[in-house]
Amino acid sequence: MGLLQDRPLLAVQEMRLRIGARIRYPNVLVCAGPVDQTTRTLTDAVAAFEVLSDDTATTDRVVKLIDYADVPSLRCYVLLEQTAAAATLLQREAGGSWIASAHTSGSLALPGLDVALPLTELYRGPTFTA
Secondary structure, eight states: OGGGTTSSEEEEESOEEEETTEEEOOSEEEEESOOOTTOOEESOOSEEEEEOOTTTHHIIIIIHHHHHTTOTTOOEEEEEOSSSSOEEEEEEOTTSOEEEEEESSSEEEETTTTEEEEHHHHTSSOOOOO
């Protein structure tokens, strides 16, 4: 992801996230700092991204959110729609609760990461019909 250039963050695909005894496979994880090339499982991601589909939407919106609440380092969870340029940003507050905000334009300001990701960049390439 070129959007994180000049930041001490790394976006990785095909990486597992260990949550206690459970393993999750988000579409993209963001971690702070470098990751060894042999690493295949993280425990300290700071952000997770999921692309929603009809088959996975309920799991991504409910089950994974419950699981991700058990990852203390995770500051935000982003759900990207597959049929439109739209995203739901779930950000963790200091007390541990999640606040959701819907975005159909502009940028996603990721809390605690000092990063704003323009939706136009996240959706560069796909076209959607009305």
